[in-house]
């Protein structure tokens with residue numbers, strides 16, 4: 001099933017493309033041509049190997065499980081020059097699936113997760129991304145989804161569309177020669193750790209992730225492919241299982257599995273290094289015990305991980321804190337509020353109070369003047385008239401509000417950066433008191 005999307009306000013002559021959307025799935029056990037060509041275009045955009053027919057079918061099965069919807073931009077009424085990809089190949093790709101985001105207070109809020117954004121080099125900077133994302137965000141808003149999310153290939157693309165950095169991920173190197181010495185050794189020796197076949201991780205992944213997700217502020221849903229990525233069984237670049245991936249499981253005192261780590265040696269690195277592929281721990285005991293295990297790997301002097309939280313209990317658990325070396329911090333999850341009252345009311349607040357804010361949004365979805373009243377940690381958010389009868393105490397853009405939403409940054413810092421306007425003295429401090437996060441947000445999901 002496919003349908004054409006109207007691009008409002010565009011002159012068809014200056015925008016000779018039509019956007020068509022369709023679910024990624026098998027039809028009668030076969031990958032539809034439309035899906036196959038769309039996937040080839042995605043691989044082109046991300047410099048991946050052209051997927052084989054067999055892999056296309058595997059991708060489609062996984063993405064069907066996620067309810068993934070694909071959009072392609074297709075040349076209208078255009079014949080391709082002889083030998084070039086024809087008009088049945090999209091010149092641009094875009095996709096979404098919908099999972100949820102842990103916004104604190106036990107709430108998992110529906111979220112529209114955007115991925116697979118590519119525009120063919122020969123069609124760039126003609127407004128195709130703008131057309132695709134504008135149309136898609138409007139449809140997500142109309143469908144009642146309060147937030148959109150993505151992870152960005154470049155830091156300067158998505159702010160203009162209202163996205164703001166909401167979590168960071170850190171690359172860390174942990175020196176482990178002779179093992180990790182812990183301040184409190186018994187805290188890192190709860191339960192037991194045992195080696196397992198990576199296929200066990202593949203099969204347990206969704207169950208363990210669901211527990212970690214429910215317990216982790218800022219966690220966003222993982223797509224079905226993740227169980228293969230986490231266990232080294234496949235990814236969009238290659239569906240050939242990795243042979244040197246290893247897995248260890250953590251068992252709690254009752255013998256229940258509550259975490260795992262998968263890892264592999266980095267053959268080129270010196271000193272001898274193992275890199276963490278995925279590490280999920282339902283609680284602190286499992287987390288420290290898995291690191292204790294990694295520290296005990298013979299012949300290995302360093303463990304690296306690219307998904308460490310900004311505030312990592314491991315760093316403070318280690319007797320030699322300087323053996324924990326944070327070598328990089330990068331923006332990770334980007335959020336975009338689509339429905340300001342719904343998104344703010346879903347969030348949990350640590351203190352009570354009231355504030356009136358003006359939110360600007362170039363696409364209009366989140367904009368307005370809003371009165372936020374928090375009582376017993378629950379917010380009531382009312383849209384105010386914009387006829388001059390209500391004055392906002394503070395003004396900010398939707399990108400800034402989306403960055404503040406989980407606590408990646410405060411209004412005070414954004415005010416100092418020239419990105420938040422204080423209209424009433426003290427409003428920024430009151431806003432920050434209200435929006436203080438319950439802890440550091442962290443997402444363990446790349447998508």
Ligand SMILES: CC(=O)SCCNC(=O)CCNC(=O)[C@H](O)C(C)(C)COP(=O)(O)OP(=O)(O)OC[C@H]1O[C@@H](n2cnc3c(N)ncnc32)[C@H](O)[C@@H]1OP(=O)(O)O
Nearest residue numbers: 115116117118119124125126127128129130150152153156
């Ligand atoms: C969620 C994800 O999937 S992240 C992956 C994103 N994809 C990639 O990085 C693959 C390689 N890059 C591409 O395919 C393309 O260059 C894209 C998708 C980044 C941009 O597509 P285009 O169709 O060229 O963008 P479009 O012409 O609609 O530009 C929209 C706006 O973004 C700006 N923009 C586009 N690309 C970039 C960029 N790489 N850096 C900074 N600004 C950019 C444009 O200047 C334009 O700004 P304006 O409308 O405010 O004047």
